Amino acid sequence: MALDEFESIHHWTAGRQEDEWQRRRGIVAGIGDDAAVVDLAAAADGVAEPKRLLLAVDTMVETVHFKQSTMRDEDVGYKALAANISDIAAMGGVPLHALVSVSVPPAYTPERMRRLYDGLYECAERYGVAIAGGDTTSSPEHLVVAVTVTGTVEAGRELRRSGAKPGDAVFVTGAVGMSAAGLHALLAEEARGAVMASADAGHQELAAVVKAHQRPNPSVRAGRLLLERGSCHSLNDVSDGLASEAWEIAEASGLRLMLHEKRLPRSGSMSTYASSAGVDPLEWMLYGGEDYVLLGTMASEDAEAMQLAFQQEGIPFFIIGETEAGEPDVQLIRYNQASKGSGLLSSNEKRINLKKRGYNHFL
Amino acid sequence: MALDEFESIHHWTAGRQEDEWQRRRGIVAGIGDDAAVVDLAAAADGVAEPKRLLLAVDTMVETVHFKQSTMRDEDVGYKALAANISDIAAMGGVPLHALVSVSVPPAYTPERMRRLYDGLYECAERYGVAIAGGDTTSSPEHLVVAVTVTGTVEAGRELRRSGAKPGDAVFVTGAVGMSAAGLHALLAEEARGAVMASADAGHQELAAVVKAHQRPNPSVRAGRLLLERGSCHSLNDVSDGLASEAWEIAEASGLRLMLHEKRLPRSGSMSTYASSAGVDPLEWMLYGGEDYVLLGTMASEDAEAMQLAFQQEGIPFFIIGETEAGEPDVQLIRYNQASKGSGLLSSNEKRINLKKRGYNHFL
Numbered sequence: 001m002a003l004d005e006f007e008s009i010h011h012w013t014a015g016r017q018e019d020e021w022q023r024r025r026g027i028v029a030g031i032g033d034d035a036a037v038v039d040l041a042a043a044a045d046g047v048a049e050p051k052r053l054l055l056a057v058d059t060m061v062e063t064v065h066f067k068q069s070t071m072r073d074e075d076v077g078y079k080a081l082a083a084n085i086s087d088i089a090a091m092g093g094v095p096l097h098a099l100v101s102v103s104v105p106p107a108y109t110p111e112r113m114r115r116l117y118d119g120l121y122e123c124a125e126r127y128g129v130a131i132a133g134g135d136t137t138s139s140p141e142h143l144v145v146a147v148t149v150t151g152t153v154e155a156g157r158e159l160r161r162s163g164a165k166p167g168d169a170v171f172v173t174g175a176v177g178m179s180a181a182g183l184h185a186l187l188a189e190e191a192r193g194a195v196m197a198s199a200d201a202g203h204q205e206l207a208a209v210v211k212a213h214q215r216p217n218p219s220v221r222a223g224r225l226l227l228e229r230g231s232c233h234s235l236n237d238v239s240d241g242l243a244s245e246a247w248e249i250a251e252a253s254g255l256r257l258m259l260h261e262k263r264l265p266r267s268g269s270m271s272t273y274a275s276s277a278g279v280d281p282l283e284w285m286l287y288g289g290e291d292y293v294l295l296g297t298m299a300s301e302d303a304e305a306m307q308l309a310f311q312q313e314g315i316p317f318f319i320i321g322e323t324e325a326g327e328p329d330v331q332l333i334r335y336n337q338a339s340k341g342s343g344l345l346s347s348n349e350k351r352i353n354l355k356k357r358g359y360n361h362f363l
Numbered sequence: 364m365a366l367d368e369f370e371s372i373h374h375w376t377a378g379r380q381e382d383e384w385q386r387r388r389g390i391v392a393g394i395g396d397d398a399a400v401v402d403l404a405a406a407a408d409g410v411a412e413p414k415r416l417l418l419a420v421d422t423m424v425e426t427v428h429f430k431q432s433t434m435r436d437e438d439v440g441y442k443a444l445a446a447n448i449s450d451i452a453a454m455g456g457v458p459l460h461a462l463v464s465v466s467v468p469p470a471y472t473p474e475r476m477r478r479l480y481d482g483l484y485e486c487a488e489r490y491g492v493a494i495a496g497g498d499t500t501s502s503p504e505h506l507v508v509a510v511t512v513t514g515t516v517e518a519g520r521e522l523r524r525s526g527a528k529p530g531d532a533v534f535v536t537g538a539v540g541m542s543a544a545g546l547h548a549l550l551a552e553e554a555r556g557a558v559m560a561s562a563d564a565g566h567q568e569l570a571a572v573v574k575a576h577q578r579p580n581p582s583v584r585a586g587r588l589l590l591e592r593g594s595c596h597s598l599n600d601v602s603d604g605l606a607s608e609a610w611e612i613a614e615a616s617g618l619r620l621m622l623h624e625k626r627l628p629r630s631g632s633m634s635t636y637a638s639s640a641g642v643d644p645l646e647w648m649l650y651g652g653e654d655y656v657l658l659g660t661m662a663s664e665d666a667e668a669m670q671l672a673f674q675q676e677g678i679p680f681f682i683i684g685e686t687e688a689g690e691p692d693v694q695l696i697r698y699n700q701a702s703k704g705s706g707l708l709s710s711n712e713k714r715i716n717l718k719k720r721g722y723n724h725f726l
Contacts, residue, residue: 028415029523032615034453034600035419035514037521040403052391053416056398057462057511059500064466090397099420101464101509103427135422135509144502146464146509148420151398158400160392237397252395 008110009136012117017130025096025130036132038097040152045094047152054151054158056087058239062105062142069190070183073112074119075214080145081123083239086218086292088151090237092159092227095220097132098124101146103139116145127220157227159235159296164253168233168297170321173222173310175267176242177281180288182213185273205276208269216292222315223294229309235296241289243330243354249297250328257297258351259321261334286332286354297323330354371473372499375480380493388459388493399495401460403515408457410515417514417521419450421602425468425505432553433546436475438577440482443508446602448490449581449655451514453600455522455590458583460495461487464509466502479508490583520590522598522659527616531596531660533684536585536673538630539605540644543651545576548636568639571632579655585678586657592672598659604652606693606717612660613691620660621714622684624697649695649717660686693717 013031022030026043030036040053060066060080071079081098088095100120104113124131129149185206219237226232234253236245242264246257264285274281293316298306303319310317321333336348376394385393389406393399403416423429423443434442444461451458463483467476487494492512548569582600589595597616599608605627609620627648637644656679661669666682673680684696699711 026416029521033523033525034450035417035456035512037454037516038416038418039413039518040416041413050402050404053389053401053403053513054398055401055460055462055495055511055513057464057496057498057509059464059466059498059509061466061500061502061507063503064501087397091400093398097418099418099511101420101422101511103422103424103507103509132418133420135420137422137424138427139424139507140426140505142503142505144424144466144507144509146420146422146466146498146507148418148462148464148511149398150416150418153400155402158392160396162396 008113009134011110012114013131016121017124022130025128027097027130027132030130030132031134036097038132043096043152045096045152047094048154050155051152052155052158054088054091054093054153055148056084057146057148058083058087059144059146061144070186071214073115076145077116077119078123078215080147081120081129082216082218082292084147084149085127085129085220086237086239088149089218089220089223090235090294091151091153092157092223092235093151093153094224095127095129095149095151097130097150099132099148100134102134103137103144105139105141105143108143127218154227159223159227159232161234161236161249161252164234164249164255164297164323166255166323166325167300168323169300169303169319170257170259170297170323171303172265172293172295172318172320173219174291174293174316175265175270176238176291176293177284177288178209178212178267178270179216179290180284181270181273181281182209182211184277184279185210186213188277205269205272208267209273213290216290218292219294221313225309225313225315226294226296229306231298231302231306233297233299235294238291238293238295239289241287242295243286244356245295246330246354247356249295250330254328255323256326256329256331257321257323258331258333261332263318263320265316265318287357371476372497374473375477376494379484385493388491390460390493390495393493393495394497399460401495406459406515408459408515410457411517413518414515415518415521417451417454417456417516418511419447420509420511421446421450422507422509424507433549434577436478437482439508440479441486441578443510444483444486444492445579445581445655447510447512448492448583449600449602451512452581452583452586453598453657454514454516455520455586455598456514456516457587458490458492458512458514460493460513462495462511463497465497466500466507468502468504468506471506490581517590522586522590522595524597524599524612524615527597527612527618527660527686529618529686529688530663531686532663532666532682533620533622533660533686534666535628535656535658535681535683536582537654537656537679538628538633539601539654539656540647540651541572541575541630541633542579542653543647544633544636544644545572545574547640547642548572549576551640568632568635571630572636576653579653581655582657584676588672588676588678589657589659592669594661594665594669596660596662598657601654601656601658602652604650605658606649607719608658609693609717610719612658613693617691618686619689619692619694620684620686621694621696624695626681626683628679628681650720
């Protein structure tokens with residue numbers, strides 16, 4: 001590679017996280033040897049013994065997941081880690097460490113890479129994740145960032161996709177479609193030849209959806225709350241879109257999920273932006289992805305108590321449907337517009353089978 | 364991406380490693396949820412309690428680390444994992460799990476990816492590594508494989524780069540320059556327009572160096588032996604070349620390493636190939652890299668016993684130099700040709716400062 005690997009990594013990582021801060025995450029030896037050395041028992045992660053280790057990897061590829069018109073370099077770094085932390089959140093775990101593989105094309109100057117690491121460390125600090133190691137290679141043309149995260153979880157209490165039971169309530173821990181709306185806004189700006197729409201500038205609604213796309217927040221606290229209360233049956237994070245994630249629970253648990261269109265949480269800023277753009281936001285909400293809220297199921301009799309627990313922590317919690325026995329399937333229940341207020345909902349509802357497909361960024 | 368991610372991953376990974384086999388590596392839940400769940404205490408890894416977790420990541424990029432004329436698809440999979448396992452070996456640890464991120468360009472058909480995974484699983488089986496998870500994305504043009512490995516090691520006994528002491532003997536656990544010779548042979552074949560030189564065909568010497576390049580063997584057993592005997596002071600694996608790895612020990616430990624040219628182990632097949640190609644192999648041996656033997660230091664009085672222990676296990680062990688107090692530096696000691704047999708070695712030796720630079724595959 002053009003840069004000296006060791007000097008580069010040193011420039012991007014040195015002094016970012018203090019030794020003592022890393023030690024509290026169990027790091028005995030971090031960046032600078034063949035492998036990081038971790039003492040999990042020494043991690044002050046709040047997870048009760050015996051605990052288990054969680055491992056996940058996620059990759060962001062330039063032109064596939066982002067391009068310069070949609071994400072600043074610091075956003076790429078932030079989001080690459082955030083997407084991974086979300087996988088730990090979706091198990092009910094506490095994220096602890098990350099290893100960062102970057103393949104750097106010539107267009108990414110050391111200064112740009114420094115900004116990418118600025119974003120990465122910003123996310124790491126917010127979620128208490130120690131950067132424990134990495135690998136830097138050159139790349140012929142496109143940036144590739146692959147992040148591996150570890151986490152911990154109480155043994156036997158990890159929240160899987162496969163635990164849903166017939167008659168469960170289906171819930172989601174935040175609005176969906178925000179990120180897709182943000183991407184739509186960014187691509188529209190690009191098509192108009194404008195400078196990148198920024199989360200800091202422009203209309204408030206635009207700023208909110210753009211921020212949701214560029215700086216998503218994984219739902220670690222929500223995942224812990226679900227695990228701690230003990231009543232959650234199945235859990236997934238909305239990385240590939242609500243329909244796709246619901247399908248994963250349906251297939252892993254062997255049942256049907258029914259989602260009610262009118263109960264899907266939509267944010268005001270997304271709705272406002274959708275109106276101004278003349279777009280029906282349902283597509284974003286079902287297939288948009290990258291919202292990193294949690295989707296799961298629990299016995300319906302426990303749902304109200306959970307809603308209260310979330311309310312007390314200031315985290316959204318919406319019951320959006322229910323499960324029933326049957327072949328794996330995901331259905332959306334819509335109501336005829338004409339029947340509004342007639343009170344005869346059941347005769348006017350229409351079930352639509354949702355497709356498994358996930359998120360295609362630029363197709 | 365063009366392929367359905369879940370179907371692809373299923374096609375490449377399903378049924379490759381039995382549940383019971385994975386359980387013996389501590390896997391509670393592997394591929395198929397947001398994160399893999401691992402019970403380290405349940406891993407039958409032979410590592411004494413309390414044990415620590417090791418984490419490392421390594422990346423292979425098409426056109427940077429390999430191209431179709433130098434590596435078959437199954438070699439790419441094998442070597443991507445082998446390079447990572449080597450990082451665990453270099454800490455004295457036992458490799459346990461791997462997570463595989465692949466970014467797949469259109470040229471890689473599902474059949475080619477299947478072959479890549481064939482090689483990956485072949486390496487995994489040989490070294491007892493459970494494939495615990497992964498991420499598959501599309502890539503615009505070039506294949507990128509980033510593998511993260513975990514391992515375990517007895518707490519406090521991990522072999523770092525930083526433990527070398529003045530007066531140590533410097534050792535290496537196998538021949539160096541083999542992989543670079545193999546790459547040279549492969550590129551020479553390509554320049555002649557020949558079909559890829561294969562480890563299975565052609566002259567025996569050629570086959571040996573090509574195999575060393577395409578199917579390197581990380582030194583897990585050597586690392587364990589060094590750790591178990593307790594006398595190893597510092598350790599590194601030869602991934603970027605002997606000079607570069609020696610520099611890492613010199614800088615991490617704060618001393619000088621002196622390597623004797625005539626003691627550097629050279630394999631017969633490499634020497635034969637070098638003669639036939641009209642090349643001085645010293646460049647390959649010092650800067651070639653990817654041999655994945657181990658380079659380290661230990662008190663010179665313990666070296667003989669270690670050599671015997673290695674002999675009993677059938678693993679090579681060569682004393683190639685010594686350390687001395689001083690600013691971090693790596694020197695090669697050469698002897699004038701004219702002085703051969705004169706007995707007056709000290710007056711005819713010449714010290715050459717070795718550069719830090721590592722391995723440039725195709726530059």
